[in-house]
Amino acid sequence: MRVVFVIPPFDFAWSVGNVFKKARNGVLPPLGVGFLAAALEANGHETLLVDAMAEQFNVAETAAAVAALRPDLVGVSIITFMNAPAAMATVAALRGALGATPIVLGGAHVTTRGLAVLNDFPGADYAIPGDGEIPLCGLVDALASGAPVSECPGLWLRDASGTPVATPDAPKLNDLDLFAPPARHLYKQDLYRPLPSLNLGSRVATAITARGCPWAKCAFCHQGSGCSPVFRRRSPEHVVDELEMLAREHGARSIVFFDDNFCVMPGWIRRFCDLLDGRGLRLKWSILARADTVTPEMLRRMADSGCYSVQFGFESGNQDILDLIHKGITLDQCRNAVRWARAAGLEIRGSFMLGFPTETPEMSEETIRFACELNADYMLFFAYHVLPDTALEEVALNHGRLCPSENFNVHLPSYVPDTYPDGEALAQMIRTAYSRYYLRPAYVLQLLRRTLRRPQLIYNHMVGLVFWAGLMAGGAGNSAASHVAPPVAPPAAPGK
Numbered sequence: 001m002r003v004v005f006v007i008p009p010f011d012f013a014w015s016v017g018n019v020f021k022k023a024r025n026g027v028l029p030p031l032g033v034g035f036l037a038a039a040l041e042a043n044g045h046e047t048l049l050v051d052a053m054a055e056q057f058n059v060a061e062t063a064a065a066v067a068a069l070r071p072d073l074v075g076v077s078i079i080t081f082m083n084a085p086a087a088m089a090t091v092a093a094l095r096g097a098l099g100a101t102p103i104v105l106g107g108a109h110v111t112t113r114g115l116a117v118l119n120d121f122p123g124a125d126y127a128i129p130g131d132g133e134i135p136l137c138g139l140v141d142a143l144a145s146g147a148p149v150s151e152c153p154g155l156w157l158r159d160a161s162g163t164p165v166a167t168p169d170a171p172k173l174n175d176l177d178l179f180a181p182p183a184r185h186l187y188k189q190d191l192y193r194p195l196p197s198l199n200l201g202s203r204v205a206t207a208i209t210a211r212g213c214p215w216a217k218c219a220f221c222h223q224g225s226g227c228s229p230v231f232r233r234r235s236p237e238h239v240v241d242e243l244e245m246l247a248r249e250h251g252a253r254s255i256v257f258f259d260d261n262f263c264v265m266p267g268w269i270r271r272f273c274d275l276l277d278g279r280g281l282r283l284k285w286s287i288l289a290r291a292d293t294v295t296p297e298m299l300r301r302m303a304d305s306g307c308y309s310v311q312f313g314f315e316s317g318n319q320d321i322l323d324l325i326h327k328g329i330t331l332d333q334c335r336n337a338v339r340w341a342r343a344a345g346l347e348i349r350g351s352f353m354l355g356f357p358t359e360t361p362e363m364s365e366e367t368i369r370f371a372c373e374l375n376a377d378y379m380l381f382f383a384y385h386v387l388p389d390t391a392l393e394e395v396a397l398n399h400g401r402l403c404p405s406e407n408f409n410v411h412l413p414s415y416v417p418d419t420y421p422d423g424e425a426l427a428q429m430i431r432t433a434y435s436r437y438y439l440r441p442a443y444v445l446q447l448l449r450r451t452l453r454r455p456q457l458i459y460n461h462m463v464g465l466v467f468w469a470g471l472m473a474g475g476a477g478n479s480a481a482s483h484v485a486p487p488v489a490p491p492a493a494p495g496k
Helices: 031-042 059-068 084-098 108-120 133-145 236-250 266-278 296-304 319-324 331-343 361-374 393-398 423-438 441-453 455-475
Strands: 002-007 046-051 073-077 103-106 156-158 164-166 204-207 254-257 284-289 307-315 347-354 378-383 400-402 415-417
Touching: 002 031, 002 059, 031 046, 031 073, 031 133, 046 059, 059 084, 073 084, 073 133, 084 103, 084 108, 103 108, 103 133, 108 156, 108 164, 204 236, 236 266, 266 296, 296 307, 296 331, 307 331, 307 361, 319 361, 331 347, 331 361, 347 361, 347 423, 361 378, 361 423, 378 423, 393 400, 415 423, 441 455
Parallel strands: 002 046, 002 073, 073 103, 204 254, 254 284, 284 307, 307 347, 347 378
Antiparallel strands: 156 164, 400 415
């Protein structure tokens, strides 16, 4: 069977505050779809991808592109509530364009929404929560052979009355080495480009070594709300085999790892670094980490084997807020993590959120001061957004109000705690955070020193400067009404 995967339209550039509509920085290959495609191809099926977000298609263009491929089954990936509206419009358009062709939903939004997702998407036939390889292969094999789909494990579908029901759970595999790496042929590489802080040239690839979050307790995140899969990690050998293939067959020289927290299992990390060194892979790589799981020895070992950048989610500079959101870290642990990473010679990236429930403007000021104290190479300041069905949702709604906009932007407040007078006050705080952080003499001096050590980063810094200017001009906190022509749907798009 021919299976076409679809990433629905979503204006990623605007969502991260970039006012330049054609910008592609930060749009990266969807690895989850790649894993599913590899599993299907191992079973003899053909797979294709329409990445409407990367292509910058609208809904009508997406449906036309999918229909032109004449699929036997369409798989739509819904990552979060951010692209759910566009996904709804896309599924409706696909149903109109494809007639009875089966449509299956997957992705994090499906898992967190539960069976109700089939009511949200009346044009879809099936949905698959969690790990999709086994259920999707079972579904496609059943459709190809004419076997009863209701006997496929791990599948959500409708019974004769139209009520969503679940088949028995699919077996959970703890050995991730049984899954092939992503099918890289799916991706049009010229569509993808890392953010300036991760861009070491055009030959950049993405990878992931684990599934699930090893912490899975943060109250603001779906992973901390009982929806995270059990943490499992591929073997170091399996990961390095993939990296060697990326270097040999795709010319990759830099790897961006997207594990929720790369810095767990110290023995795994030592073995991984030993394998990189032993095979002579001169790769540069970046990671995400928690401040409470890194050690000086671990950071030095990774740096010795090519790690050049680490990003920490600090979230807040106020300990009461960190405790409220169940982050599980202290301010001193953040200070230590930055100090140790700097001593190891790593580039440091960090992120904070402003506007948590009960957070006062004075607490936000604490966060800005703490960020300046840490003095990371790159720092991001987002608005807190209430994710549906997370542990913090009820607290947020009891201590503030929603003010959603049609065009999601991580910097544009969609929630205002009752400690702030209005959304504009919170938006101004976010703009203040960016201006105070990046216009400090200490930061400018650090930037100049870093550029002198690595002159190849001049282009990245220029791109970053343009991005920052865009944030100040309109991408961080100004009314979303000024952002015209969202890609979600032109007026005639079905499902609008």
